[in-house]
Amino acid sequence: MTDNRTSKKTKSPKRSSQSRQSTRRKRGSKKTKHYGKALAWRALFWGSGVLLLVSAVFFLVLDHVVREKFDGKKWQLAARVYARPLELYTGALVSVESLRAELNALTYRAVNNVRKPGHMSIRRNEVELFTRAHTVAGEQVQGHHVRIRFSGQQITDLRTVSNGGFLGNGVEEIDLLSLEPQEIGAIYPSSGEDRILVKLEDVPSLLGETLIAVEDRNFAHHFGLSPKSIARAFFANVKAGEVVQGGSTLTQQLVKNFYLSNERHIWRKVVEAFMTLSLEMHYSKADILETYINEVYLGQSGSRAIHGFALASQYYFRKPLQALGEEEIALLVGLVKGASYYNPWRNPERAKKRRNVVLGVMAETGLISQAGLEQLKSEPLGVVDKAESHHAYPAFMDVVKAQLRRDYQDDDLQSEGLQIYTTLAPSVQWNAEKSLSSRLESLESGYKIPSESLQAAAIITAVGSGEILAVVGDRNTRFEGFNRALNSQRPIGSLVKPAVYLAALESEDYTLASLISDGPIEVESKNGDIWAPQNFTRIDHGDVPLYKALSYSYNQATARLGMDVGMRQVVGVLDRLGLDRHVAPLPSVALGAVSLSPLEVSTLYHTLANDGVYTPLRAIRSVHRAGGERLKRYPLASQVRFHDTDVALIDYALQTTAHQGTAKSIYQVLPKNFAVAGKTGTTNEHRDSWFAGYTGNHLGVVWVGKDDNGKTPLTGATGALRIWRDIFSRLPTAPIDNHHRDIEFHWVDASTGAASAEHCRGAVMLPFKPGSAPTQSASCDFIKNPVKVWWRNLWGS
C-alpha cells in the first residue's frame, strides 16, 4: 500500500520533476557549457598566471645566477711564472749569441729593416732591435728602437736609433734597457682551465671587429637573441637533417660557455635564452665582448684547456695580443668554430683553410684591404714549435714551487692569477742543459760507461745577489721527476776542504805558508776503530804549505789540519757558510763524509765567492697580484759571517787549484789571465764526481754520478769539472776581482814557509793578513840566469 501510495504520490511529481529536470538539464547543460568555458578560461588565466609567475621566478633565479657570476670572480686564474727580464746596458756581459737566443724565445722576428716592435736585425757585432712595450712587476716599460754594439761577450754601446737602421746614427745613449720576461711556466687551477685576462681596451680593435664580423655581425644591435639568425640556422638544419649551423649570437655563445654545459637539449635552450636576455639587460655590449674574449675555448695542451685570446696568442704564437699580425688574428678567430678540429699543429691544412675563410670575411667587411688579402692568404700559419711551447724548466720550477709553498696556500697559487717573477736566466739555463747532456754522452762513450747510466745535476748562481740562474736536475732536462739538484744528497768529498782551511786561517795559528805534514795519519775513534785516510795517489808529500795542500787536495794533510784545528771549529765554519743541517764533528767530515745536495753546496760556496757574506739563495724576486700590485718581494738578505781577508786567502788557494792544482784543466778553455777559483771533489771508488767553481759573478756547482750509487771511473776533474768547463767557456762572465784592501803579498820559500825574496829558487808570492807574514828568512839560492826561469815557466820543464 504504502508503496502504491507512495508510487501514486510520487507519480505526478516524478513527471513534473522529470520535466523540471529536463528543463534543468537543458539549463544545466547550458550552464555547464558556460561554466566549463569559464573554468577553462579561468584555468587558462590562472595557468598563465602561474606560468608567468614560475617563469618570472625562474627568470629571477637565473638572473641572480647570471649576475652573481658575472659580477663576482669570474674565473680561477693560474699563477704565471716568468724568467728574469734581460737587462741590457753598456758593459753588460751578454754575447750576441745569447741575446739572439733570448730574442728568439721572445719571438722577435729577424728582418732586414727594423720597423716595428718585435723586429730584430743581427749582424756580426751589432744588433738592431725594436723592443716591445710591456709591463713587468707592475712597472710599465716603454719599447725602444735601439742599436747595440758588442765586443766579444760584452755590450760596448747601446743607443736609440733615429731612422735608417744600421746606416743611421744613434741619437741617444740609453743607460738601461729591459726586455720583456719570458713566461716559463704556470701553476694551474684544478679545473684545468687556463687563461690570461685582458681588458677590452688592450685588445687590438682588429681582433674584436673580426670576431664580430665572423661570429655575430649584428652583435651591436640585437638584444641577445637574433631571430633572423635562428631562422636561418633552423632552415639550414632542417634541410641538412642534422645540426649544421648555429644561430647563436656572441651573447648566447658566452652564456653557453660561461654558465652552461655542452648538452644539446630544448630545456637548456630555454635556460640559455633567459640567461642571454638577463645578460643583455644588465651589462653593456663592451662587458659582454670582453668576457667572451677571455672565456672562449681555443685549444688544449694535455690536461690544460686554453681559454681566451690573450693566452691563445701566447700559446700559438708566444706573443702578446697587441703584437699579432692580421693573419694571426684571423687564425685565432677561426679557431672559435672548433679549436680541436682546426688545431694548427695537428691539422695545419684545415687550419689554414679556415684562417683564409676568416681573412676573406675580413676583406669583405673592409677590415683589411682586398689588395692585401692574397698576400695574407699565402702567409704560413706562423705558430711556434709546439714542443718548446711550455714548461721547459721543470728543475727550476721545483725550486720556485718549494719557495712559494712556504708563503702561499695551493688554492691561492691556483686561482688568484698571481704573477711570479723569478731569477731564471734562460740563456744560462740552455747553456747548462746543453753542456750537461752532451758532456755526459761523451763521458760515457769515452770511458766505456753503459749508455744513459750516468746522471748529473748543475746549479748556476749569480754571485752577490744569490739569485739562482739555472738548475738542471736530470740529464733529460725536460724530465719532471726526481730533481737531483735539490733532492739528491751525496757525499761531497773534497768540496768540504775549504771549510777546514778557513777554520785554520781564522784561528790565527796558520797562514797559507804554514807547513803541515802530509804524512800518514791515524785517528782512533771512541769505540777503538782506526780511521786512516790516504791521499788519492797513495803518495805522501811530506811537509807542505797550506795553500798547496788545499789546491792539490791532499787528504792526509787536510785530515791532520782538521784534527789540529778541531772538528767542532770546522763544523762551525760549515754552519756559517750556510749549512742548514746537523753534522756531527767527526774526523771523516774533514774529507767530505757529509752528504749534501748541489743546492746546499751552492749555498756554501756562494758565501766563499761573496767575500764571506752569507746570502740565502733565491729563485723568486717578487710576487704580484693579477693586476700588477706587488704582494711580496723576496729581497736580498745578507749576513757578514767571515772576515773578508780570511776568505780572500781561501780564494787565493782555490785560484791556485785552478791554475796549478787539481782543476788546472780549466785553463785549457779559459784564458790564462782569467781569474777563477774552484775545488774538485771525488768520493770513495769514484761514486761521486763534484766540482764547485766561481768567477767574479757566477758560481757553478756540478755533480756527476749514478743513481744507484754505483762506481764510475770519474774523478771530480774528469767528470763534473768538464761539464763546468763547458758551461763557463760559453757563459759571458767576468773574472774574479783580486783587489783586497787588507791583504799583503810577501815572498816565501815554498819548502820551508820562511820569508824569501824575488830571485830565490822556490820562492812564491803569497797573500797574508797584515802582520802575519813569516819573519824568519830562508836561505836564498839566487837565480842568476833569469832566462832559465822564464824557459821553465813557459814549458813547465
Add this chain to the structure above:
Amino acid sequence: MVDWRWLKCTGMAVLVGFLSACAHSPSAPVVNSVPGEVQGVVEYPAESDRKSHDRQTQSESNTSVQDAYERPTAPPVEQPSVAPSVAPKGAVKSLYDRARHAQSESRWSDAIALAERGLRINRKQSELYLILSESYLAQGNEDQARAFAEQGMRYTEKRSAVGTRLQSIISKNE
C-alpha cells in the same frame, strides 16, 4: 858606413830587457780591471780546439798529483793594488739616482728594489749598500741595515764619505 857596434848593443839591450820582463811574468791570480768598467771576458774556443783540449785533459788526468807538484814554483801572483773606489756610472748610476729619488719620497721598498738591481750589475758598489742600509734603517730593520753597512764597508775606504756614513750606521746599531 853602418855602425854595427851600436846596433848590436841596442839589440842586446832590448833582448835582455824582454827576457827579464818574461822572467817576472805572473802565472796565477791576476788583478783585473776596476769594477764597473768594461772587463775582459771569455772567448769561446773553436770546436776543434776544444776537442784537442779534451784529449789533453784525458792524458793529464792520468798524471799524478805528485808530478803536478814538481812543476816550477813560479810566483803565482802579481802584487795587486788596492781597488780604487769608483763612483756609480752608466746603468748603475741611473739606478742609483732613481733609488735616491725613491728615498727622498720615503718609498723605502722601491729604493731597496732599485739598489738591488744596481748590485746585480756591480755587486761591489758601496753607494748602493748605503742606500740599502739607510732604507732598512728607515723601515726599522736594524739588523739588515747593519749587515748591509758592514758589507758596503768592504768595498769602500773607511775615510770616504760613503765609508763614514756606513760606519756611522754600524756604530749606532751595535
